[in-house]
Amino acid sequence: MNRPLPAALAGDALASSRFAVPGMRCAGCISKLETGLAAVPGVAAARVNFTAKQVSISHEPGISVPALVKAFADIGFDASPIADALTGADGEARALVKALAVAGFAAMNVMLLSVSVWSGAGGLTRDLFHWLSAMIALPTVAYAGQPFFRSAARALKAGHTNMDVPISIGVTLATALSLFETITHGDHAYFDSAVMLLFFLLAGRWLDAVMRDRARDGVSALLKHMAAGALVIDDDGSSHWLKAADLQPGMTMLVAAGERLAADGLIVEGYSHFDQSLITGEAMPVAIGPGGQVLAGTLNSGDAVTVAITAAGADTSIADIARLMQDAGQGRSRYVRIADRAARLYAPAVHALALASFIGWMLAGAGWHEALLIAVAVLIITCPCALGLAVPAAQIVASGALMRVGVLVKDGSALERLAEADCAVFDKTGTLTLGSPEPLDLHLLSPHAAGIALALAQCSRHPLSEALRRALTAAGTMPARVSLISETPGEGLTGQFQGKIVRLGRPKTTATTDIAAALQIGDDREQLIRFADPLRPDVAATLGRLAGMGLAARILSGDRAAPVAAVGTALGIPAEGGLDPSGKLARIWALSHQGRRVLMVGDGLNDGPALAAGHVSMAPASAADASQNAADAVFLGTSLAPVATAVAVARATQAIVRQNFTLAIAYNVIAVPLAIAGLVTPLIAALAMSGSSIIVIANALRLKRAAK
Amino acid sequence: MNGILFLIPIALGLGLLGLFAFFWAVGRGQFDDLDGAALRILINDEEPRDGP
Numbered sequence: 001m002n003r004p005l006p007a008a009l010a011g012d013a014l015a016s017s018r019f020a021v022p023g024m025r026c027a028g029c030i031s032k033l034e035t036g037l038a039a040v041p042g043v044a045a046a047r048v049n050f051t052a053k054q055v056s057i058s059h060e061p062g063i064s065v066p067a068l069v070k071a072f073a074d075i076g077f078d079a080s081p082i083a084d085a086l087t088g089a090d091g092e093a094r095a096l097v098k099a100l101a102v103a104g105f106a107a108m109n110v111m112l113l114s115v116s117v118w119s120g121a122g123g124l125t126r127d128l129f130h131w132l133s134a135m136i137a138l139p140t141v142a143y144a145g146q147p148f149f150r151s152a153a154r155a156l157k158a159g160h161t162n163m164d165v166p167i168s169i170g171v172t173l174a175t176a177l178s179l180f181e182t183i184t185h186g187d188h189a190y191f192d193s194a195v196m197l198l199f200f201l202l203a204g205r206w207l208d209a210v211m212r213d214r215a216r217d218g219v220s221a222l223l224k225h226m227a228a229g230a231l232v233i234d235d236d237g238s239s240h241w242l243k244a245a246d247l248q249p250g251m252t253m254l255v256a257a258g259e260r261l262a263a264d265g266l267i268v269e270g271y272s273h274f275d276q277s278l279i280t281g282e283a284m285p286v287a288i289g290p291g292g293q294v295l296a297g298t299l300n301s302g303d304a305v306t307v308a309i310t311a312a313g314a315d316t317s318i319a320d321i322a323r324l325m326q327d328a329g330q331g332r333s334r335y336v337r338i339a340d341r342a343a344r345l346y347a348p349a350v351h352a353l354a355l356a357s358f359i360g361w362m363l364a365g366a367g368w369h370e371a372l373l374i375a376v377a378v379l380i381i382t383c384p385c386a387l388g389l390a391v392p393a394a395q396i397v398a399s400g401a402l403m404r405v406g407v408l409v410k411d412g413s414a415l416e417r418l419a420e421a422d423c424a425v426f427d428k429t430g431t432l433t434l435g436s437p438e439p440l441d442l443h444l445l446s447p448h449a450a451g452i453a454l455a456l457a458q459c460s461r462h463p464l465s466e467a468l469r470r471a472l473t474a475a476g477t478m479p480a481r482v483s484l485i486s487e488t489p490g491e492g493l494t495g496q497f498q499g500k501i502v503r504l505g506r507p508k509t510t511a512t513t514d515i516a517a518a519l520q521i522g523d524d525r526e527q528l529i530r531f532a533d534p535l536r537p538d539v540a541a542t543l544g545r546l547a548g549m550g551l552a553a554r555i556l557s558g559d560r561a562a563p564v565a566a567v568g569t570a571l572g573i574p575a576e577g578g579l580d581p582s583g584k585l586a587r588i589w590a591l592s593h594q595g596r597r598v599l600m601v602g603d604g605l606n607d608g609p610a611l612a613a614g615h616v617s618m619a620p621a622s623a624a625d626a627s628q629n630a631a632d633a634v635f636l637g638t639s640l641a642p643v644a645t646a647v648a649v650a651r652a653t654q655a656i657v658r659q660n661f662t663l664a665i666a667y668n669v670i671a672v673p674l675a676i677a678g679l680v681t682p683l684i685a686a687l688a689m690s691g692s693s694i695i696v697i698a699n700a701l702r703l704k705r706a707a708k
Numbered sequence: 709m710n711g712i713l714f715l716i717p718i719a720l721g722l723g724l725l726g727l728f729a730f731f732w733a734v735g736r737g738q739f740d741d742l743d744g745a746a747l748r749i750l751i752n753d754e755e756p757r758d759g760p
Binding site: 026027028050097112136 | 740
């Protein structure tokens with residue numbers, strides 16, 4: 001997004017990396033990040049983009065990505081490196097805004113000249129003004145018309161038409177004919193219409209691009225770190241950092257606590273807990289020791305382990321899921337946007353009409369010159385100026401309204417498909433539930449015991465410890481002075497408090513089937529702290545609202561059948577558990593074959609293929625990055641309510657789009673007969689064009705409050 | 709009439725100047741971080757900083 005800074009410090013070529021830093025909130029954060037990072041040895045400069053919540057760093061190539069992440073952590077920020085593939089080409093909006101500026105400049109100046117011609121300038125003055133208009137309009141059409149010409153050429157080459165075909169033909173013909181008129185000292189030149197048409201259409205196109213960029217920035221800023229590489233140990237014991245793509249089976253990698261695995265492998269040394277929720281959707285980490293198999297993409301939440309790589313890159317199980325996702329997403333790429341569906345009917349009708357008026361006037365005895373002039377007037381007046389704005393204007397206003405309530409919609413087609421959804425499928429863990437365990441029995445702990453529990457819990461990165469620490473800190477507990485704390489993976493934490501041994505860890509009595517931790521102080525009886533994964537707030541209300549809009553909900557989960565069935569019964573919707581990614585995919589496909597349009601809501605990587613296969617899909621911001629990428633929309637916060645809001649807003653948007661189409665057609669019904677009758681002068685064309693565009697935009701602005 | 713011969717090129721020239729200024733600003737990425745620019749004014753950097 002930002003260019004690399006002027007390399008005043010650059011001796012050698014500097015590398016540059018980008019990081020998502022969702023935690024920046026104020027001017028203090030910007031200055032802290034920029035000065036703090038610049039002070040790190042080897043970093044030339046750091047530049048914050050606050051809008052995108054990203055930091056780009058130019059640094060010496062020798063500095064590894066984890067070292068930079070650590071530098072962020074040292075100044076108090078969580079940072080995730082952003083892969084190059086996700087940063088995308090953000091030149092599109094920039095190219096469009098330049099074209100828009102050129103068209104706007106030309107439209108204003110040509111209009112200024114045209115007004116004097118319309119007010120009666122004649123003879124030499126009119127010719128002079130027409131020539132000046134031509135000098136402004138010709139380069140403008142050549143430059144600002146390119147997005148339309150290119151898209152039209154692509155469509156024609158592929159053997160179909162889109163909105164850009166009539167636009168390109170209309171603009172080109174109008175310009176060519178006006179040039180001819182200018183050379184032959186004619187009365188009417190349509191340079192102002194051609195340029196203004198480009199200006200309005202570019203405005204629509206630019207809004208569309210801005211919407212996509214904005215959502216993508218938001219999404220990539222939320223992305224969590226997917227291992228970009230690993231620390232590989234050589235035979236001689238030395239270690240170096242390798243990118244994930246360069247890892248090979250047979251290498252040995254060192255996976256530190258809190259790091260994600262970059263490849264599949266077998267544990268050689270060490271014993272740790274692995275958070276496999278990314279792959280299986282199961283919230284609880286699994287303990288794995290030497291000889292056990294670990295998968296790429298899982299998070300090592302215990303101790304450092306060394307892993308012998310068995311599969312890397314495209315052969316890992318995570319890559320299998322990615323392939324499944326890619327195949328599943330192909331159905332969606334066949335979706336045709338409403339504007340293009342309209343164009344399929346519109347373009348032939350417009351061309352037939354223009355051709356018919358040309359032939360009609362020729363037969364009626366007008367010269368070919370006059371007949372052509374009228375045909376061009378028909379093309380200009382019917383040119384989908386309002387149509388080109390009708391859809392993007394409504395969609396960007398709606399997506400802005402949704403963004404304020406915490407839903408990032410990726411593009412306009414997502415809004416259209418969201419409005420069409422007629423049934424909803426939810427994942428359980430992390431989607432209907434929060435996906436992180438919450439302690440239940442805190443009120444049973446004495447303040448004394450709570451202090452000890454907090455002191456122990458804050459020394460571990462085990463998810464239960466972290467949940468306990470969050471809950472106790474929120475309750476205002478102060479940690480007790482526990483010394484000599486040590487952690488045994490799979491067992492728990494022990495320490496000394498006032499001469500007594502205290503322990504927080506795996507319960508010795510397995511009387512309960514719930515997830516639980518035990519706290520033992522000295523020789524007292526151990527106290528159980530049970531954990532549960534609570535439902536998101538508003539789940540029942542959201543499902544009710546969806547049902548009210550005609551979307552029947554169901555649960556498809558990869559979790560064990562019993563807890564899934566329990567949640568289903570509690571919410572009163574059908575539920576199915578124990579499904580692997582391809583199982584979920586098959587269920588979604590079965591629904592689409594019945595003609596249902598599925599809204600898939602899921603978070604784990606195991607939901608990825610289902611998200612890609614659904615007619616439309618949403619993911620919470622806590623979802624795996626691949627799932628966020630597969631989803632059409634991402635919702636923030638703990639509440640599920642934005643899902644229902646998004647569907648409601650999408651439907652309101654479709655209603656406005658349909659109204660706008662009706663307005664545009666009504667305008668054509670009035671204007672086209674005038675054009676065919678040969679009554680449309682450039683002045684009338686200009687008025688009609690701007691008038692209809694303004695009406696359509698004003699109508700779209702009504703969506704501003706749609707999300708409330 | 710003669711006035712127009714001077715005024716039109718001047719008007720177009722000024723307009724073009726504005727257009728090029730806008731192109732320059734877009735090319736320099738001045739519209740990439742609109743929220744950040746609003747906050748940067750608040751940063752306290754009175755003490756001389758190292759480097760450029």
